[in-house]
Amino acid sequence: MSPLDWAVLTGTLLFIIGYGTWRTRHAGASLDGYLLGGRQTRWWGVGLSIIATQASAVTFLSTPGQAYADGMRFIQFYFGLPVAMVLIAVVAVPIYQRLRVYTAYEYLQTRFDRRTRTLAAGLFLVQRGLSNGLSLYAPALVLSAILGWNTTVTVCLLGAAIIGYTVSGGTRAVTVTQQGQVAVIFAGMATAGYLLVHYLPAGVGFSDALHVAGSMGKLNLVDFHFNWTDRYNFWTGMTGGLFLALSYFGTDQSQVQRYLSGQSITQSRLGLLMNGLVKVPMQLGILLIGVLLFVFFLFQPAPLTFNRPLYDRVLQNPAAATEARRLEAAHASIQLSQQQAAADLVAARHHADAALQADARQRLQTTQAATAGLRTDWLALARQAAPEADAKDTDYVFISFVLRYLPQGLVGLLIAVVLSAALGSAAGGLNSLGSTTLVDLYRPFTRRAVCTDAHLVRVSRWATLGWGALGIAFALFAARMENLIQAVNILGSLFYGTILGIFAVAFFRKQVHGPAVFWAAVVTQLATLLAFWLTDIAYLWYNILGCFAVLLLAELLQRIWPQAPIPQAVEPSNQVVAS
Known part of the structure; x- marks a missing residue:
């Protein structure tokens, strides 16, 4: 990159991080301030934080490559998301806000027992800890391609930077910083889309590009053919995609923590609905950039491999x-x-x-x-x-265009987009991992006498540091996986169905008790992993199958243990349940 690109890149990132850190320099004084930002976030801040946490660097590196190779049918993955936002806003948000919990899994102890709470929290920690590694690998891939650095060294350096920022700031710093990151992301992607059309040959306009893409089967937005092994069609999106979104936004602490910080039930609900309105058009735009890249390289020399x-x-x-x-x-x-x-x-x-x-x-x-x-x-x-x-080279397509064709200054801006997304997603993920480890694994088993705010904030920071180190370790293996955007969603689908099933029982099957749902979840999780290894079922279906398996098994086991007591939900009064 040129000196101007480096100036744009470093200036953008330093301003965003510096501003967020300065604005929230006193956020870590109390546990509530560190974990939930004092519950003072307005609806638009909640919405932007949800978008930034979900839209990792993988989104902007891998999704255009996915569309370049496979067209726009990946958009069907998101068809169920707006419906999921409405359901979560109606069902989950009032419960979480009324109980004043720090994590979603606290509710499971008030509804079931500590063992079920610990199981759900553990599944989340494994899934999110590994997913954060994939999110870390994506920007490391960019810097390795730009600077010619060894990928392992780049992963370690970038991971250390993200850990340092996340450990120091807490939820409030994450939220404030993510607002600037989202602004950079939208500006950068709009610029890339404009330049792709601008660089087409004279006489070839945007409508011509869409016509060529359609002729080559790249505008395959909706496919109504049902196939168990097809990952992306209307039915998998409206069913498997819906259940994945319900689990991700309704039970995954990396997202729940974003709207738990809302000022009120209304503010949290509006933030979720904002995400439901923005996410699909945003993803459609990113996929369209991938399709335009395909058309662009029909007219311009393209390498045999972008890797x-x-x-x-x-x-x-x-x-x-x-x-x-x-x-x-x-x-x-x-x-x-x-x-x-x-x-x-x-x-x-x-x-x-x-x-x-x-x-x-x-x-x-x-x-x-x-x-x-x-x-x-x-x-x-x-x-x-x-x-x-x-x-594979699909993760290199977009960055190859940026480096080869964009003018000086804009290269730095587009790299800032990727790294801003990486910072926002990794910070949100690490923040939730540290919070869950503290609230659901550490504090319930610790004497109350030592649980001062200062002590608990310190433990949360150490937990965040540990999960960051694990993410770095897993990122070193990410290069062996398929397209990164698919790898992230596959990993989530292996766990989300079981977790969603636990919460579905908690919300809707009041007569089912803790032992029944616990063992139903254990059996379902083992069966899901076996099915993934032994069958060719498209991964989105695991979200549905896992959820309904927990519901049905829990009902069956409840009939076997009907005499077991069913604990009544109690409000933790802004304290973590430690019974």
């Missing part, structure tokens, strides 16, 4: 270098035909010539099929030459 570090590594292997260069040359030749076919398709559209459009579309599809064949051969070669490396 240039791996390509350079393959060239260092004498046995593979010759074949790699042959594939690259063949790819360059095909691209000439591809560019001509794309230009002819646009020209035929302008002249409303259906026959010429059909001919150009056929030639373009032929060149795409040939390109796909060459890329398959490249993947096989790369895996043979460097079997331990990640040969």
Whole structure:
């Protein structure tokens, strides 16, 4: 990057972090202030914090690459989210706010028992701790590509920076800082979308780009065909996606903590509804950038692989270098035909010539099929030459465009977008991990005499530090996973169904007691992991299957232990239950 890019990048990040830290410099004086920001956040702050926590760097690196390779059908994953926001606002928010809990899992002890509370908190900690590692790996990937640094070193350095910021600030600092991060994110992505259209050849406009993308099957927004093994269609989005959103926003402490900090039930509800209105259009825009990248590289030279570090590594292997260069040359030749076919398709559209459009579309599809064949051969070669490396390149598509085509200054802005998203998501995740460890695992088993605010804030900070270290460790293995945006959602789906089932029993099946739901959750979680390893069921279905399995098993086990007492919900009076 140029000196101007570095100035824009560092200036943007330092201002956001510095302003947030200064505004909330006294937030850690009390436990309530450190964990929930004194419950003083307005609805728009709640909404922006929810968006920033969910929209990690993975969103802006991996989602455009997902659309580049697979079109826009990933948007169906979010179809159930607005419905989930309404349901959570109606059912969960009043309960959490009335009980004045610090975490969602405190409610489970008032409803069931400590064992069920600990199980749900433990499942959350495992899932979120690992997901934070994936969120950390994504921005490390960016910096490695820019600076040529070793990925391991980059992960450690970036992780240390995020840990230091999160440990010092608490929830209030996270929320205030995320507001600036969201502003940078929207500005940067709007700029990238505009420039993608601006850089198309003369005579090729936005509507032409959409026409070309549609001709190549990239505008596949809705698919009504039902298939158990298909990850993204209307039915998985409106069912599996709905249940995943219900669990993520309703029971995942990284999100619950955002609206627990709201001033009132109304403010928390409005923040959730804001997310429901903004998230789908926002994700649609990010996917559209990926589709525009696909069209852009139909007219501009594109590499055989966007994973240039791996390509350079393959060239260092004498046995593979010759074949790699042959594939690259063949790819360059095909691209000439591809560019001509794309230009002819646009020209035929302008002249409303259906026959010429059909001919150009056929030639373009032929060149795409040939390109796909060459890329398959490249993947096989790369895996043979460097079997331990990640040969996929979809996570590199967007950043490759930024580095190669954006003018000085804007490169720094787009990198700031990615890192702002990383900071916001990782800070929210780490903050919730520290809070849950303190509230649900440490304090219930600690003598009240030592539980002063100063002591508990200190423990929460140490817990946050520990989870940050675990996230760094897991991030070092993230390169071996598939597309990162899918990896994050797969990991969540393996646990969210069980957790949502526990809360569904708590909310709606008042006659079921703690032992029944505890063992139902244990059996369901083990069955979910086995099903993932042994079957090809699309991962979104695990959110539904897991939830209903807990509900049904809990009902069955309740009939076996009908004599067990059912504890009545009690209000913790702004204190963590420690019975």
